[in-house]
Ligand SMILES: *[C@@H]1O[C@H](CO)[C@@H](O)[C@H](O)[C@H]1NC(C)=O
Ligand SMILES: *[C@@H]1O[C@H](CO)[C@@H](O)[C@H](O)[C@H]1NC(C)=O
């Protein structure tokens with residue numbers, strides 16, 4: 001009982017803080033003016049490169065309104081480290097720089113006010129402008145990133161910093177209608193038109209493929225009522241998820257032309273990390289310098305046979321002192337003989353909160369042949385795919401169990417076997 005009460009409150013706070021995330025990037029006309037969308041004729045060229053970039057890929061930042069030293073600024077620093085570990089973007093604390101980011105943790109200079117207003121739907125705000133301050137011909141000045149009202153998740157920091165670096169929302173990509181069905185009536189009713197318009201500027205389709213699991217995506221129920229659904233029903237719970245994806249980082253690398261002098265022989269879709277050219281950036285589930293290793297701890301090796309075998313895997317988020325607001329993942333690697341496909345059937349989910357975005361805990365059976373992209377996420381018993389089996393050509397097929405649920409352990413039981421590929425005569 002206490003668990004469900006906690007989760008309900010958690011979900012309310014979760015959605016209420018989401019509401020403000022990124023709103024400013026499109027409601028503030030001055031940010032649109034940065035790109036100079038004067039005429040339609042120029043849109044095509046502007047799609048190449050619209051947002052103002054940070055000079056030398058360096059964000060000069062400083063914190064203001066710091067009243068909760070334990071968490072919010074630590075989460076933001078972790079978000080910066082997450083980005084700088086994987087891209088050529090650098091973060092330097094400097095409030096006198098010509099181009100600078102004021103990370104506002106609270107609008108109130110009174111601890112009591114902040115405590116209460118933050119509880120009531122992120123009065124402190126959670127938004128950022130698109131791209132660096134100034135214009136492309138004169139990139140200078142200060143911009144504010146409101147972080148006080150963001151969810152207590154590392155990835156919320158990555159989301160807002162990505163806006164500042166030039167990333168638009170995933171559901172505003174010009175190609176989103178290939179993947180999403182947006183309810184225009186609900187868009188008008190909720191007043192969210194500016195957020196849902198496709199936006200031909202910033203980092204768009206030119207950089208990485210559309211990813212349902214991107215940390216730049218809103219949830220299906222952003223403003224309460226269903227705002228959008230996925231064309232592929234398997235992805236119905238994936239939108240609004242907040243692990244940061246491989247493509248979320250690759251997009252930044254491409255936009256800022258990050259690269260390394262020497263390219264390593266990265267495996268499984270990885271590429272040489274501009275954050276550390278001595279190793280690769282790897283898709284989730286692949287480890288080691290070249291992305292050809294499996295994780296040696298908190299992981300399971302399973303050999304599929306032609307008959308079903310069952311496995312129960314407990315998994316849990318444990319607070320270790322410096323992972324507050326991060327997801328923790330446990331991996332199962334299912335291997336089959338060559339030329340076989342792997343079938344996985346979810347039998348039972350325990351202590352997994354059902355919600356859009358699967359942001360407490362969930363399961364990702366990595367069936368997509370592009371190992372870099374997010375496969376459909378599961379966290380609800382009634383999900384259309386939950387009772388179905390997944391068939392995957394990936395060998396091994398990785399089952400990732402992720403959690404940031406601090407209230408206790410979860411578990412999933414699944415069956416697996418190998419099958420012959422279906423042949424068409
Ligand atoms: C960044 O990389 C360092 C060195 O590999 C590692 O210790 C740290 O955990 C990484 N941090 C994040 C947030 O990825
Ligand atoms: C779209 O949204 C409107 C208003 O919220 C709602 O009445 C309608 O049923 C929705 N349509 C679909 C297809 O979900």
Ligand SMILES: *[C@@H]1O[C@H](CO)[C@@H](O)[C@H](O)[C@H]1NC(C)=O
Pocket residue numbers: 301302303
């Ligand atoms: C799976 O197969 C490999 C190679 O045949 C073997 O080394 C390993 O012990 C097996 N693992 C399990 C859990 O059966």
Ligand SMILES: *[C@@H]1O[C@H](CO)[C@@H](O)[C@H](O)[C@H]1NC(C)=O
Pocket residue numbers: 003314350351407408409410411
């Ligand atoms: C589910 O949660 C309860 C309460 O935290 C815990 O006692 C139980 O062991 C959990 N079950 C599993 C399978 O993790």
